[in-house]
Amino acid sequence: MSTQASLLQLLADGAPHSGESLGQRLGISRAAVWKHIKALRDAGLEIDGASGAGYRLRHPIRLLDEAEIKAATGQAIGQYAGLRVEYQVDSTNRLALEASPPLPVAVLAEQQTAGRGRRGRPWMSPLGGALYLSVAWPFEAPARGLSGLSLVAGLALADAIEEACVLNTRLKWPNDVQAQGRKLAGILIELVGDPAGQCRAVLGLGVNCALPESVAEGIDQPWTDLYRETGAVPDRNRLAGALLRNLAAVLPVFERDGFAAFQQQWDQRDALRGQDVVLALGERSLEGKALGVDADGALRLQTPDGEHRYVAGEVSVRLRS
Amino acid sequence: MATTEVASEVTGSVWKVELEEGDHVDEGSVIMILESMKMEIPVEAPVAGKLVDVRVSPGESVEEDQVVCVIQS
Numbered sequence: 001m002s003t004q005a006s007l008l009q010l011l012a013d014g015a016p017h018s019g020e021s022l023g024q025r026l027g028i029s030r031a032a033v034w035k036h037i038k039a040l041r042d043a044g045l046e047i048d049g050a051s052g053a054g055y056r057l058r059h060p061i062r063l064l065d066e067a068e069i070k071a072a073t074g075q076a077i078g079q080y081a082g083l084r085v086e087y088q089v090d091s092t093n094r095l096a097l098e099a100s101p102p103l104p105v106a107v108l109a110e111q112q113t114a115g116r117g118r119r120g121r122p123w124m125s126p127l128g129g130a131l132y133l134s135v136a137w138p139f140e141a142p143a144r145g146l147s148g149l150s151l152v153a154g155l156a157l158a159d160a161i162e163e164a165c166v167l168n169t170r171l172k173w174p175n176d177v178q179a180q181g182r183k184l185a186g187i188l189i190e191l192v193g194d195p196a197g198q199c200r201a202v203l204g205l206g207v208n209c210a211l212p213e214s215v216a217e218g219i220d221q222p223w224t225d226l227y228r229e230t231g232a233v234p235d236r237n238r239l240a241g242a243l244l245r246n247l248a249a250v251l252p253v254f255e256r257d258g259f260a261a262f263q264q265q266w267d268q269r270d271a272l273r274g275q276d277v278v279l280a281l282g283e284r285s286l287e288g289k290a291l292g293v294d295a296d297g298a299l300r301l302q303t304p305d306g307e308h309r310y311v312a313g314e315v316s317v318r319l320r321s
Numbered sequence: 322m323a324t325t326e327v328a329s330e331v332t333g334s335v336w337k338v339e340l341e342e343g344d345h346v347d348e349g350s351v352i353m354i355l356e357s358m359k360m361e362i363p364v365e366a367p368v369a370g371k372l373v374d375v376r377v378s379p380g381e382s383v384e385e386d387q388v389v390c391v392i393q394s
Contacts, residue, residue: 118356118359119361147331147357149358149360193330281380281382282381283380297358311333313334
């Protein structure tokens, strides 16, 4: 474990620790402690205090722990060929895309230096402030058979959050997880085919746990995190375990029966149904009433010239003027 | 010379086109990336050759089985 990671582990309890005691436990000078504290602050952690008075993490965090994640996943851990828990990576999705077989493989990290969002957008990934989990899952079907995968992953994520954090969530098509209309978690799926017609889907899941204000300023939409919603420090190991268990349960069913098997459950969490929405499609945008999703997971919209189905685009609730 | 039409596997929209007409492609080269329900799906060259026709541009909608480009080899 790096010195920075060890320092974070000492601070994780949220209690004050003097520079001297930290230095002693890590076997480094007080000046070196100060340097590492600065690096942690630069990485987005809110650390109060100074060397004399003691350093204190403003929000205690629970660090990712492989053994705890495995225990929280339960028997379903047996369905995974590999689990990697890292301190810092560039992108968990990249590692999952490049992971060698056998699959499925799950990759988690405390921090991403180049977290990927949709369409190459950066995904804010402060140290310890969120759960970053990417799963590489093999499918026998080519990409055309995977319509609706995105929605099924969203459902597994919403269920895991509800189970591990006791929080009601809804889904905004295709798979943003919302609490009170604000984005709490997002998913990016990258598919790679192989010549044999099989397919690797990499599901990158990001859940906001306790985002520092400094990072939050850079987010361009209404957002929230588990700490703000529940008032408690989220147990990311428990959440990761619930998520790995749910994915292992739903993905084989999805591969066999398609999205139709999940449509009813999805409907119950649909945040848009019955709302007037705007769908942005590249340069164009159109308005309509959201009617829910069809058996393939496409968004149904009632527009002035009838009902249409959409599989692409960015949807938002229309504000009443 | 053989021509190979490359079709989209999914209904969705074109996110970005990585190569241009006239470019050489190897088998497995990513020609463009499509997006469908927040999944990013690469369109890969099934054969090596020269990309002679790119029929879609970013932002455009594509249907399943629609020919999106042509390779000559």
